[in-house]
Amino acid sequence: MNLVEFFAAPLRHAFFVRALLAAMSAAAACAAVGTFLVLRGMTFFGDALAHAVLPGVALGYLFHRGSRTAVFWWALGTAILASLGIGWVSRRGRLKEDTAIGIVFVGMFALGIGLISTVRGYAVDLVHFLFGNVLAVSPFDLGLVAGLSLGVILVILALYKELALATFDPLFARTLRLPTEFMRYLLLVLAAVTVVTALRVVGVALALAMLVVPPATGLLWGRRLPAVLALAVGFAVLSGFLGLFLSYYAGMAPGAAVVLVATGFFLLALLRIIGRG
Amino acid sequence: MSARCPGAIHSAEAPALEVQDLAVVRNGRPALEGVSFVLEKGGNLAVVGPNGAGKTTLLSALAGLIRPSAGTIRVFGQPPGRHLCLAYLPQRPAVEWNFPATVLDVVLMGRVGQVGLLRRLGPADRAKAQEALERVGLASLARRPIRELSGGEQQRMFLARALAQEASVLLLDEPLTGLDAPAQEGILVLLGELTGEGLTVVVALHELDLVARHFSQALLLRTRPVALGAPPEVFTPAALRAAYGTALHLLAAPEGTLALGEACCPKEPR
Numbered sequence: 001m002n003l004v005e006f007f008a009a010p011l012r013h014a015f016f017v018r019a020l021l022a023a024m025s026a027a028a029a030c031a032a033v034g035t036f037l038v039l040r041g042m043t044f045f046g047d048a049l050a051h052a053v054l055p056g057v058a059l060g061y062l063f064h065r066g067s068r069t070a071v072f073w074w075a076l077g078t079a080i081l082a083s084l085g086i087g088w089v090s091r092r093g094r095l096k097e098d099t100a101i102g103i104v105f106v107g108m109f110a111l112g113i114g115l116i117s118t119v120r121g122y123a124v125d126l127v128h129f130l131f132g133n134v135l136a137v138s139p140f141d142l143g144l145v146a147g148l149s150l151g152v153i154l155v156i157l158a159l160y161k162e163l164a165l166a167t168f169d170p171l172f173a174r175t176l177r178l179p180t181e182f183m184r185y186l187l188l189v190l191a192a193v194t195v196v197t198a199l200r201v202v203g204v205a206l207a208l209a210m211l212v213v214p215p216a217t218g219l220l221w222g223r224r225l226p227a228v229l230a231l232a233v234g235f236a237v238l239s240g241f242l243g244l245f246l247s248y249y250a251g252m253a254p255g256a257a258v259v260l261v262a263t264g265f266f267l268l269a270l271l272r273i274i275g276r277g
Numbered sequence: 278m279s280a281r282c283p284g285a286i287h288s289a290e291a292p293a294l295e296v297q298d299l300a301v302v303r304n305g306r307p308a309l310e311g312v313s314f315v316l317e318k319g320g321n322l323a324v325v326g327p328n329g330a331g332k333t334t335l336l337s338a339l340a341g342l343i344r345p346s347a348g349t350i351r352v353f354g355q356p357p358g359r360h361l362c363l364a365y366l367p368q369r370p371a372v373e374w375n376f377p378a379t380v381l382d383v384v385l386m387g388r389v390g391q392v393g394l395l396r397r398l399g400p401a402d403r404a405k406a407q408e409a410l411e412r413v414g415l416a417s418l419a420r421r422p423i424r425e426l427s428g429g430e431q432q433r434m435f436l437a438r439a440l441a442q443e444a445s446v447l448l449l450d451e452p453l454t455g456l457d458a459p460a461q462e463g464i465l466v467l468l469g470e471l472t473g474e475g476l477t478v479v480v481a482l483h484e485l486d487l488v489a490r491h492f493s494q495a496l497l498l499r500t501r502p503v504a505l506g507a508p509p510e511v512f513t514p515a516a517l518r519a520a521y522g523t524a525l526h527l528l529a530a531p532e533g534t535l536a537l538g539e540a541c542c543p544k545e546p547r
Binding site: 039041158159161162164165167168169170171172174175176177178219222223224225227228 | 340341342363364365367370371372373376377378379382383386389390392394395397398422438442
């Protein structure tokens with residue numbers, strides 16, 4: 001089998017093309033938002049968010065049996081609620097942000113597990129949400145994932161210089177009268193949206209990887225923020241692309257394959273740094 | 278420098294800074310009480326006092342970051358909250374030094390306020406940033422990653438950012454902490470030049486000797502103002518004892534009075 005055939009064969013399946021596009025667009029959005037989360041030291045937040053979505057998934061499943069799109073909206077609503085909740089708890093209470101995140105995270109996750117455990121015969125479908133089911137993305141779902149991803153990236157491009165400034169030096173941003181609180185919440189909401197798109201591709205268990213691994217690779221490779229962002233998004237898209245082919249030929253779960261390829265790029269960047277001393 | 282100051286209209290005849298009976302309460306306790314002073318355009322003022330005396334509180338209030346519980350602050354006749362032309366450099370800025378940015382990138386951030394939302398930085402902004410870097414003597418380091426800077430270079434970079442911001446009032450909180458003597462001297466000389474060009478500078482400092490040499494006005498603070506005026510008038514044994522209490526040891530030396538204090542600075546309440 002030659003190289004052209006290697007890439008062309010799976011592309012004859014419409015489901016594979018949809019999966020490819022969904023994986024690549026979700027990966028791009030995750031990397032763009034993730035870069036800012038990583039720079040702000042908020043990666044734990046991404047993990048918490050992915051787990052906090054579980055009660056939404058469970059409720060959506062309970063109320064609309066079988067409709068994955070409905071579950072998607074429930075997950076999105078829950079993620080936004082959880083991210084605002086974390087932002088609010090850490091602002092109001094005298095708690096540090098990581099503590100606030102921990103509390104919201106375990107509370108929501110426990111609620112999700114509790115809800116799920118009341119249902120019989122849930123196991124198979126919910127496994128999709130834990131590990132993703134990108135190969136089953138419908139045309140409508142693909143539109144949703146791609147549209148949300150595009151929206152996230154456009155918001156980041158539009159507010160790029162303000163986000164960069166507020167991330168690098170929040171106090172200076174405040175003296176310039178930038179709405180730093182608004183931008184913090186905006187970033188939390190963007191993270192919520194991307195986590196939910198990532199759920200379709202890699203599932204709850206691996207969503208964090210999409211937010212953290214490509215940005216970390218970009219940070220190892222690039223010297224300036226625009227380059228870091230471009231590299232992070234580039235590696236993420238490439239991981240989505242190659243990961244799905246790996247999944248196709250190795251019979252591997254697509255989410256795991258995408259994350260493995262992304263981790264491979266990260267190790268490459270790490271070796272490059274070590275090699276240069 | 279203050280020709281264009283977005284967000285506020287300068288009253289030409291008003292002093293650069295006018296503070297009257299300023300008081301700030303933090304965590305239920307007075308952090309600052311009864312502070313008044315006037316600083317004309319191009320003036321410089323050093324704020325000195327022991328740790329916890331309210332130096333940082335005063336600068337934050339001037340920067341419009343915290344709200345006074347009483348009294349008024351006027352910046353060129355306007356309240357401080359709306360001034361883009363006020364640049365505040367906190368003590369040890371809480372920035373991430375591993376951030377992927379060059380010196381020029383950080384100085385360009387000074388332009389973000391002027392450019393406004395949804396617009397990109399242009400060649401004019403780049404020129405302003407480059408000019409600011411030249412002014413502080415960092416032009417050769419423009420493309421250097423910020424993590425490779427020395428302490429003195431970091432301070433110069435932030436000063437350049439303030440210049441790129443077209444600030445007409447600089448508020449600096451202990452900008453000399455952690456710098457070696459030549460770097461300290463370099464920053465103070467630069468500040469002297471900038472005031473000569475019409476910038477107004479307020480600096481919180483621990484180094485009384487440097488204040489005496491480089492500043493025309495000093496405010497000795499211990500929650501309340503202890504003394505205000507030219508440094509030789511302010512740094513009297515009585516005033517220093519009143520401000521520093523037992524943290525200060527005064528020593529009669531042949532050249533004059535030596536003041537030895539626990540000057541620096543493990544735990545300044547923020």
